[in-house]
Amino acid sequence: MMDGALDEEVSLVGLTEDMGVNAVLFGFVGLYALTFPGRVRACYLVGSHATSEAVGESDLDLTLVFKDTFLPGEEARFERFRMAVGPLARYPLDLNAVEEARLVAEGEVNLKQNALLIAGEDVRDRVPLMPLEAWTRHCMHQPYRFIERARARAEDAPLRFPLEYPDARGELYGYDYREVMDAQGQLHRGFKELVTLACRMATAAVALDAGRHTFSKRDAIQAHREHVHDTWTPLYESIFASRQQWGYRVPDDAAARAKLREACARMLDAENAFLARYRDFLLAEVTRGRVEDRVLAARRLGDIAYPGEDVSRALQRLVEAPEPSEPVDLALREAARESLARLARHRGDRASSAA
Incomplete structure (x- = not known):
């Protein structure tokens, strides 16, 4: 079926320890083979289900490798497929x-x-380990993606540093803003x-400070300590x-929630420390490497x-650089100009809010 023969029997090369997960994988392989006949070289399960570290609300993280x-x-067709298939599964799909x-x-790391x-067909022997510089950048x-989406704000408004809690009045300060789905839906x-x-920030610190790749949430936490x-x-x-104890669900026990609340209370300082380094x-x-x-x-x-003015000055230098001779140079100048304009549009937001 992987070569486009739609009447060929669907089969799984690899299996997890969970028969319910395997049933979902079987159906998924059949669906993508029908949708992209002959186009998918391989399908991989990554993340906690691949390493037998899944908890009850863990996603099924699946990567399709398209030929060539x-x-x-x-x-665009894959994006439509992704949106259509997700609601059909017993488990959350990523x-x-x-x-x-x-x-x-x-190159790649986790895959x-x-x-x-x-x-x-397993292609990993032909895939190099991603170079450390590229991995660190990634x-x-x-x-940022997780920090940003936790905080509601006006359309087009940037995050404000230093951050505030997602919800300072919430029991868990707003870090429980997204529900999780169990295997029963x-x-x-x-x-x-x-x-x-937390694991993403640990991974970034290990890459930047220790010059090491990490390959899972557990590996990132252990490497951060070491x-x-x-x-x-x-x-x-x-x-x-907390994940190991309660999965991803907020526990019912008041003492357990109080312990989780303590961790949430400290998370804001950790986020701000990361964003300071990120700046x-x-x-x-903006001054080195590939144009993209x-x-x-x-x-x-x-x-x-x-x-402060460090960011504005850096962006202004890009805008005022000698007239670009290549389209890629123009893309950098335009990105800097758009960022300056966005920051200028919202410069008074905090003062207005405080007033």
Whole structure:
């Protein structure tokens, strides 16, 4: 079936220890083979289900490796497929697609070191480990996504540094803003985003400070203690231990919730400490490396309103650089100009709010 023969029997190359998960995987393989006949080289299960560390509310993280490069319109079709398939599964699905050529050219970490081949041809022998510089860049950008989506704000408004709690009046300060779904499809108050953010920040610190790759949540927490061991190590360990005790559901027991609340109370300081380092990282990124990396850094500097003039001056230097001779140089200048304009539009927001 992987080669487009739709009448061929669907089979799984790899199995988990959970028969319910295997049933979902079997159905998923059949669906993507029908939707993308002959186009998927391999399907991998990554994350906690692949490493037998899943808890009751863990996602099924699946990556499809498309042969060679995407065909015209194929990425958009995969996005529609992803949106349609998710509600059909008994478990929350986190689906991703990647080009085979990109994996071979740029390398990977989790897929290469900590994945289970579900169907198709195993390509990991041809995929190098992602170079440390690229891995560090990837890791430094990841926590922002979780920090940003926890905080409601006006459309187009950047985050304000230093941060405030997602919900200062909430029992868990707003870190339980996203519910989790169990295998029966029931939603529960959850703190999965808190665990993921703590592990992402630990991963970034290990990459930046210790120059090491990490391959799972558990590996990131252990490596942080072994190779970084700073102020935030006990907090990250406490949050990860909460996952081991209660899964991703907020516990019913009052004493257990009080313990979780203590960790949530400290998380704001950890986020602000990370964002302070992230500012320095971004200011360096806009001056070095590939243009696409510099463009991302310039855009991200417009996503977070830092106090002082360092960010504005750095962006202004990009805008005022000699007239670009290449389209890629123009992209960097435009990204800097857009970030400056965004920050200027919202410069008075905090003062107005305080008034």
